[in-house]
Amino acid sequence: MTFGDSLPFMRCVAMTQRKRPSSTQSSSQRRHTGNLVAQDEDDDATFTQPSTSQVQRGLEKLTPAQVDQKTAEVVQYFLVKDQKKMPVRRADLVKHVVKDYRNIYPEILKRAARTFDQVFGLKLVEIDPKNKMYILVNNLETPDKASPVRSPSNPKMGLLLAILSVIFMKGGVVRENLIWNTLRKLRVDPGEKHEEFGDVRKMVTDEFVRQRYLEYVRIPHTEPIEHEFRWGQRADAEVSKAKILEFMGELHEQDPKTWTQQYRQAHSLPNSSQASTSSSSQR
């Protein structure tokens, strides 16, 4: 067998299969929601985005009070859904809240986004353009040190920070075993019940994934089945890579700039957190 002739071809094949540490900005747009809960798209499929003229006509038939009322209901729905940090699907929103007002849906969503911004200091973010999912993100600047408000902290966020840090510092994708081993070194064994977190494996692979903090994707052709972890869409919107790098610098007592690749990645965009813009233009 001679491989000499086909070498350029083989090299091309090898290069496409080579896994570069992908910048999460480009990959977020072609992200597949492979491992996520199967979504009922029936309602969404029947919902067609009304055109601007349709919206105008719809608005003319309603009183301002009615539109305000509907907007307020949408705002409340989001706020309550956000308690568990689960993303909101457009289909659910239309089915449960908007209902008969679906012909002016874009206008309602625009007003709701404005309310979130002006009243609550929150940003309505569309994290999944394909499946139309939304989350709420804090629009205010994060404090440098701990927040002055002494609200009870959620220890899960500490664990999440550890996991996200490892993934980021390792280039954006890690095999699941690396995460499990790191957690074991932190006295958190995914095989055992932890006194603070309970079923750790379920929390990391199910809860964090459904909240879109993490992505847990199967690696093809592995036997036994292995998965890899990446940052989820919510993490992309909420978490600041620059601040994580700062934290790394504090822990290791090094200048964050010594991690040149990660530093470049963290500071390559105008905002350190790569949030997709609010939903007024995208639906």
Add this chain to the structure above:
Amino acid sequence: MCLWLNFEKNCVATLGICTNKTSSILTTEAVNRPFLYPVSKTCFRSRTSARVKMKRSKGGGDEEAPRHNGSAGRRKADQQQSDGDEGGSDIGPADLQDDDNDQGLRREIRSKYRDLISSVQQNREDMLSPSNNKLTEVLEEANKLFKDVRQAREAALDAQLLVVATDLGKEKASQLFSEGTAFDPTAFAEHLLSFMGLNRLEDDEDEQQNTANGYLPQDAWHRLARRAECCFRTAPSFHYMMGSFYAEPPPPKQRIERQRKAPSKEAKRIMPTQLKKMEESQQEATEKEVERILGYLKSYYQDDPTSPISYYEFVIDPSSFSRTVENIFHTSFLIRDGLARMYLDEEKLPCIGEMILLCPSQELIDAFDIKDSIIRPPNTQND
């Protein structure tokens, strides 16, 4: 194998590695002569045909029999500096001899290969650390073993070892690739533990021991969570300040109702026999009380026969209103039975005294000139 040696010496070799389960392709531009090592069971030929091919390609460069490709390629790379095209090295001698020893030897080889494979898999993180050459040692060990490999079965194990090793090599390469400092999750975990307030025990014998020494404080994860708040732009959760109300009735009430129902049913069944006893005992209790109060009255009179006893002082219990009422009730029996008498003293305050003679109640009625009862009996109130 010069490829791996380059790693340990920290030279940056441009290399592209593609690994998947069925084929691993190593190309190295440093050697400037790509050699391919398709690893799959179907590529392995029998000994004889492979040897024939080896002889054919002895002088050549790139064409090599698949089976011996690995060893020849490896040895070729080893001799890279000294000889250029030393093609297929000596596989020839002493192949087919000693079939009896073969079986034992083969088993030994296979077992050693399996040990190597498991050692790479178990100590993966250890081998990844840039501070040691363990991966090279494993490969050198594999090279030695491969010299004795004659059959496809052992060669398949060799191939499996190479798949695992190249996977590790790829990760090591990616560590090299990153400019700047590498990131070590183990060190990160250690620093995190310190940040969370781990109280280490005094004696650290050797740092490599890595056993759990020290304990984490209760709020360890909360400390980290607080630090996380600075990195996250989480929307604060919306909750009603005073909480919400529950729409369903709370379960405990239902349980209490059920408990009460059960004993009452039993009580009904045995009531006919018990009721008489209760009534009797009630009457007895009243009588006893009345007698007790008569006793008090008598004792007061014995102490001081002349001074009158104020009625209020007699019946009132300053600590309990209900007992006061009971006292009044029982005293009224004394008066009804004529064992005591009530009268007004000089200041028109009611006093209670003993009756020496049993008087019918008619006397009291006459004495007080009671014509009509002030408290209307119940049946007349509904008029």
